[in-house]
Amino acid sequence: METPSIRRRTAEDLPACVDALAAVHACDRYPVDWPADPARWLTPSRLVEAWVAVEGRDVVGHVGLSQLDAATLEPSLAEALGTPAAPVGSITRLFVTPRRRGHGQAARLLEVARKEAANLGMSLILDVSDDSHAAIALYESAGWRRVVSARADWLNAAGEHALLHYYVSPETARKPGRAAGLYE
Ligand SMILES: CC(C)(COP(=O)(O)OP(=O)(O)OC[C@H]1O[C@@H](n2cnc3c(N)ncnc32)[C@H](O)[C@@H]1OP(=O)(O)O)[C@@H](O)C(=O)NCCC(=O)NCCS
Numbered sequence: 001m002e003t004p005s006i007r008r009r010t011a012e013d014l015p016a017c018v019d020a021l022a023a024v025h026a027c028d029r030y031p032v033d034w035p036a037d038p039a040r041w042l043t044p045s046r047l048v049e050a051w052v053a054v055e056g057r058d059v060v061g062h063v064g065l066s067q068l069d070a071a072t073l074e075p076s077l078a079e080a081l082g083t084p085a086a087p088v089g090s091i092t093r094l095f096v097t098p099r100r101r102g103h104g105q106a107a108r109l110l111e112v113a114r115k116e117a118a119n120l121g122m123s124l125i126l127d128v129s130d131d132s133h134a135a136i137a138l139y140e141s142a143g144w145r146r147v148v149s150a151r152a153d154w155l156n157a158a159g160e161h162a163l164l165h166y167y168v169s170p171e172t173a174r175k176p177g178r179a180a181g182l183y184e
Pocket residue numbers: 024028030094095096097100101102103104105106107108127128129132133134135137138139141
C-alpha cells in the first residue's frame with residue numbers, strides 16, 4: 001500500500017473530506033452527531049489552515065489548525081496557560097479513515113499542523129473527549145501534555161456531558177508560563 005501524501009486542503013477537496021468523515025462517523029461516532037452541513041463543520045470560523053492525506057482521489061485523513069480567541073478559552077485552561085503572549089492555536093477536525101489507521105497517518109498530520117503553528121509563533125493546544133482512547137494514545141505518544149480537564153456543554157455518545165482533556169504541544173509545554181510547570 002502506498003503512503004498517502006499530505007498537502008494543504010483546497011475547496012475542491014471538501015466533498016472527498018465529507019466522504020471520509022462519513023466513514024469515520026459510522027465507525028466511531030466522531031463527531032457524535034452527524035452535522036447538518038458537514039463541509040461547514042470541517043471549516044470552523046477561525047480555521048487558519050487544513051491539510052488532507054490523500055490516496056489517489058480519496059481523502060484518507062484530515063487535520064485543521066484553528067486560532068482561538070483567548071477571551072473565550074475554557075477558564076481552567078486559560079488559568080493553566082497563564083497569559084500567553086503568543087496567539088493560541090488549536091488542533092481541530094483530526095481523523096483518519098478506518099481502513100488507513102495504524103500506519104502513522106494521524107501522527108504525520110498532527111506534525112504538519114504542529115510545525116505550521118510553530119512557524120506562526122502560536123502556542124498550541126487541543127482537546128479530546130475522555131472516551132477517545134486512540135486519540136489520547138496518539139497525543140501522548142507524540143509528547144503532548146495534559147494540563148486540565150473540564151466538562152463540555154455538548155453530550156457524548158452515552159448522553160453525558162463529555163469530559164474533555166486539554167493538552168498542550170511539546171513546545172508550548174516548554175515555554176515559560178504556568179502550563180509548563182503544571183505536570184512536572
Ligand atoms: C485517533 C486517530 C486519528 C488515529 O489515527 P491513526 O492514523 O490510526 O494513528 P497513527 O497510526 O498515526 O498512530 C500513532 C500513534 O498513536 C497511538 N495510537 C493510535 N491509535 C491507537 C489505538 N487504537 N490504540 C492505541 N494506541 C494508538 C500509538 O502510539 C501510535 O503509534 P504506534 O502505531 O507506533 O504504536 C483515528 O483513530 C481516528 O480517526 N479516530 C476517530 C476520530 C478521532 O477520535 N479524532 C480525534 C479527535 S480529538
